[in-house]
Amino acid sequence: MTQESHRILLIDSYDSFTYNLASLCRRAIPGCSIHIIKNDQLDLSTLLPFLDCFSAIVVGPGPGSPEVAEDIGLVRDLWKIQEEHLLPIFGVCLGLQSLAIEFGACLKRLSTVKHGQVSRVVHIGADLFKGVGEVNAVRYHSLHVELYGHSAIEELAYANDEGENGKVVMALRHKTRPLWAVQYHPESVLTGGGGIEVLINFWRLAQIWNQAHGRVIRQWDEQTADLFGSSWPVLRQPPTSPSHHVVRSVATTVLKLPHLLMPTICELFGVTDETSPFVLLDSASQPGRFSIIGCLSSQSPRITYSIGDSFVHLEERNSCSQIDLQSRDIWSWLASFMNQRKTTGGSPNVPFWGGLVGYLSYELGVQSLDVLPKPQADHSRHPDVNFVFVERSIVLDTTCGDIYIQSIIEDDADWLANTVMRLQAAAQKLTCTTNSTLSSTKATANTSTVTLPDRELYKSRINIAKEHLFSGDSYELCLTANTRIALNDPLAQKPSQHHSPSWQRYKHLREINPAPHAAYLRLHPTTLLASSPERFLSFSRPPNATYQLRPIKGTIRTGPGITRAFAEQALRGSKKEVAENLMIVDLIRHDLHGVIGEDVQVKQFCSVEEYKTVWQLVSVIEGRPVEGMEETNGRHANGALGWEVLRRSLPPGQDLQFSNQSILISCIGSMTGAPKKRSVEILHTLEDEERSIYSGVFGYWCVGGGGDWSVTIRSCFKYDDTYGCASHTSRPVIHPLNKQVSLKPEHWVIGAGGAITALSDPDAEWEEMIVKLQSVLRVFGAAIPRGN
Ligand SMILES: C=C(O[C@@H]1C=C(C(=O)O)C=C[C@H]1O)C(=O)O
Numbered sequence: 116m117t118q119e120s121h122r123i124l125l126i127d128s129y130d131s132f133t134y135n136l137a138s139l140c141r142r143a144i145p146g147c148s149i150h151i152i153k154n155d156q157l158d159l160s161t162l163l164p165f166l167d168c169f170s171a172i173v174v175g176p177g178p179g180s181p182e183v184a185e186d187i188g189l190v191r192d193l194w195k196i197q198e199e200h201l202l203p204i205f206g207v208c209l210g211l212q213s214l215a216i217e218f219g220a221c222l223k224r225l226s227t228v229k230h231g232q233v234s235r236v237v238h239i240g241a242d243l244f245k246g247v248g249e250v251n252a253v254r255y256h257s258l259h260v261e262l263y264g265h266s267a268i269e270e271l272a273y274a275n276d277e278g279e280n281g282k283v284v285m286a287l288r289h290k291t292r293p294l295w296a297v298q299y300h301p302e303s304v305l306t307g308g309g310g311i312e313v314l315i316n317f318w319r320l321a322q323i324w325n326q327a328h329g330r331v332i333r334q335w336d337e338q339t340a341d342l343f344g345s346s347w348p349v350l351r352q353p354p355t356s357p358s359h360h361v362v363r364s365v366a367t368t369v370l371k372l373p374h375l376l377m378p379t380i381c382e383l384f385g386v387t388d389e390t391s392p393f394v395l396l397d398s399a400s401q402p403g404r405f406s407i408i409g410c411l412s413s414q415s416p417r418i419t420y421s422i423g424d425s426f427v428h429l430e431e432r433n434s435c436s437q438i439d440l441q442s443r444d445i446w447s448w449l450a451s452f453m454n455q456r457k458t459t460g461g462s463p464n465v466p467f468w469g470g471l472v473g474y475l476s477y478e479l480g481v482q483s484l485d486v487l488p489k490p491q492a493d494h495s496r497h498p499d500v501n502f503v504f505v506e507r508s509i510v511l512d513t514t515c516g517d518i519y520i521q522s523i524i525e526d527d528a529d530w531l532a533n534t535v536m537r538l539q540a541a542a543q544k545l546t547c548t549t550n551s552t553l554s555s556t557k558a559t560a561n562t563s564t565v566t567l568p569d570r571e572l573y574k575s576r577i578n579i580a581k582e583h584l585f586s587g588d589s590y591e592l593c594l595t596a597n598t599r600i601a602l603n604d605p606l607a608q609k610p611s612q613h614h615s616p617s618w619q620r621y622k623h624l625r626e627i628n629p630a631p632h633a634a635y636l637r638l639h640p641t642t643l644l645a646s647s648p649e650r651f652l653s654f655s656r657p658p659n660a661t662y663q664l665r666p667i668k669g670t671i672r673t674g675p676g677i678t679r680a681f682a683e684q685a686l687r688g689s690k691k692e693v694a695e696n697l698m699i700v701d702l703i704r705h706d707l708h709g710v711i712g713e714d715v716q717v718k719q720f721c722s723v724e725e726y727k728t729v730w731q732l733v734s735v736i737e738g739r740p741v742e743g744m745e746e747t748n749g750r751h752a753n754g755a756l757g758w759e760v761l762r763r764s765l766p767p768g769q770d771l772q773f774s775n776q777s778i779l780i781s782c783i784g785s786m787t788g789a790p791k792k793r794s795v796e797i798l799h800t801l802e803d804e805e806r807s808i809y810s811g812v813f814g815y816w817c818v819g820g821g822g823d824w825s826v827t828i829r830s831c832f833k834y835d836d837t838y839g840c841a842s843h844t845s846r847p848v849i850h851p852l853n854k855q856v857s858l859k860p861e862h863w864v865i866g867a868g869g870a871i872t873a874l875s876d877p878d879a880e881w882e883e884m885i886v887k888l889q890s891v892l893r894v895f896g897a898a899i900p901r902g903n
């Protein structure tokens with residue numbers, strides 16, 4: 116067999132770690148091709164005639180039970196295939212359980228489930244473990260197998276859980292057939308000793324078996340290619356239409372006005388007119404660095420889309436149109452919108468030169484997971500995608516006070532010169548007076564009614580969530596709930612073209628909870644005030660873009676006596692908090708591997724970071740695309756691959772193909788759980804209403820190809836349908852932009868929640884949700900009623 120002929124078939128049981136396993140296989144079996152299919156994609160009779168194209172099969176982990184036909188699919192039929200078709204198979208977790216029960220083992224629940232925990236594995240030092248030393252392995256399982264003496268299966272390794280579960284089988288092999296399996300996760304980032312080493316041993320044993328049985332691997336032909344698709348990682352390009360447009364260029368002027376604060380700049384550039392759109396992506400604390408202000412006008416294109424619609428709303432130069440998406444989805448429509456607006460020549464020091472700024476809802480991510488949507492309380496749907504295309508911007512580098520004034524509009528020198536003058540004049544004035552915007556309006560107490568989630572109901576749902584964790588359906592579930600705030604005295608707010616109560620509220624939020632990923636987005640009908648600590652995904656400008664995700668899991672409140680040392684101990688020292696974080700790190704590695712290929716690294720694992728109201732455990736995962744994927748002939752230099760990563764990591768696990776038929780895979784892992792699809796299905800039964808903007812993402816996609824997206828948490832939002840055509844009902848009606856003041860009561864929503872694991876205590880989880888909620892609720896002058 117030549118190197119090229121090493122083809123591995125990897126069977127995915129809808130898990131969120133599959134691509135990590137694919138990556139491990141590629142490292143263990145250099146040069147091999149890996150073809151990934153879902154466990155319900157083919158039946159055995161279709162697969163059998165093609166098995167001689169593969170050197171071996173790897174059966175991945177998955178949610179649920181090997182005894183449930185829908186959970187295990189085709190896998191259960193593999194173990195007993197006839198001799199003529201037989202080939203080496205390696206199973207992981209659910210794969211091990213399936214192999215064992217097919218040969219008479221007994222499947223049981225663990226008394227103490229193991230999700231994201233590391234165990235010492237005692238092994239035989241031979242076979243799969245030949246030459247392997249100490250093994251410390253990560254486990255994600257609720258079920259386990261018990262073998263009996265007469266079984267065709269023999270144990271190769273176990274973990275001693277002592278009082279918790281006693282001895283638990285960790286690896287086994289069939290006595291006569293070429294079937295091996297491990298219960299732990301060799302592909303997890305924290306598995307040491309028994310990861311790649313065991314895969315290498317499997318490959319050694321598989322080759323010996325193939326040779327001894329005279330297996331000849333059949334050539335790959337067209338029919339096979341059709342059935343199994345391209346090997347991972349798929350090098351196909353995202354579907355963007357070739358651009359016939361002239362590449363624009365950025366005009367930039369740089370000023371150094373260190374005393375001019377960002378709120379002052381916003382107030383110079385229209386934020387106080389509540390009736391008009393305004394966008395600010397704000398680095399209000401470290402490690403955030405740049406604050407981006409969109410200088411919008413009535414000419415600025417606005418794009419909105421609601422899931423279920425076959426069209427996108429485009430509002431440009433005061434007129435609205437509905438554009439039929441035809442065979443495209445909203446993601447590829449936006450990709451071609453950006454492809455036509457490719458821009459070069461901006462300052463390399465600035466991540467944003469102009470581009471789309473706005474948000475994507477949580478439901479946009481969920482819609483493609485084949486999970487039934489939650490029934491809506493009413494029939495109006497607010498935008499799930501809400502963007503403005505920013506052509507003029509001011510970017511403040513908060514580390515040095517440099518201000519970049521930028522325009523991507525042709526011949527815009529007058530605007531640039533005028534903006535420079537206005538900023539200089541404002542800075543000049545400041546030397547005489549104080550920075551006027553420093554004082555923000557504190558919300559007056561007693562004007563709001565706060566409706567909290569029901570404590571007992573929330574706690575009972577935590578217990579139901581835990582039941583799902585115990586049964587093996589999920590390893591972690593991020594449970595959330597909405598709090599509603601009604602402002603009872605709308606007249607007191609007096610929004611107008613000269614006064615923006617929502618901006619006042621944002622400034623207050625910025626003071627009480629300064630965050631690295633803050634934002635004020637007034638994109639009617641939506642207003643979002645965000646103080647998020649969590650970056651979801653950033654991608655630097657191509658070529659050689661780096662993709663970075665910064666998941667947060669593990670939270671304790673700040674307060675008297677809670678020093679860094681205490682927080683380190685309570686977070687990094689806690690089995691529960693580290694497990695929560697690890698599960699999401701592994702899930703995100705999978706997301707990234709799924710799109711960009713092998714080069715994915717965990718740059719930081721479980722560092723403790725301090726924010727105004729909470730301490731958090733933060734990890735950093737970075738990746739670079741395989742050569743050739745990012746770019747062909749400059750066609751995708753606008754960051755379409757970054758956009759594709761976003762689309763697929765908002766919650767993945769599905770077939771990741773660049774095609775118009777691709778299944779959209781979105782919604783953030785850290786806000787759902789692992790495995791993602793099953794976790795989202797479970798959460799749908801545990802949450803009363805849509806999450807909407809909360810737990811989606813907000814940020815930008817720059818015309819130069821970079822992007823930065825934050826998780827929409829520690830935020831509040833409201834909808835106001837009074838304004839303009841972008842108020843986005845599904846009606847194709849064009850309203851003139853309505854400058855009337857809204858006198859309807861304001862209704863704000865704050866979502867909050869936390870990751871539930873098998874180790875969660877319902878009272879502590881309720882407390883954690885309240886701490887997160889409080890970080891925003893205080894801008895409404897509201898306190899959480901006693902007893903809650
Ligand atoms: C669900 C929220 O936060 C998420 C859950 C976290 C946790 O469980 O520790 C931390 C950050 C977020 O990913 C929220 O802020 O509402």
Ligand SMILES: NC(=O)CC[C@H](N)C(=O)O
Nearest residue numbers: 176177208209257258587
């Ligand atoms: N990671 C897995 O494959 C888990 C298998 C099974 N659902 C369990 O919980 O035991």
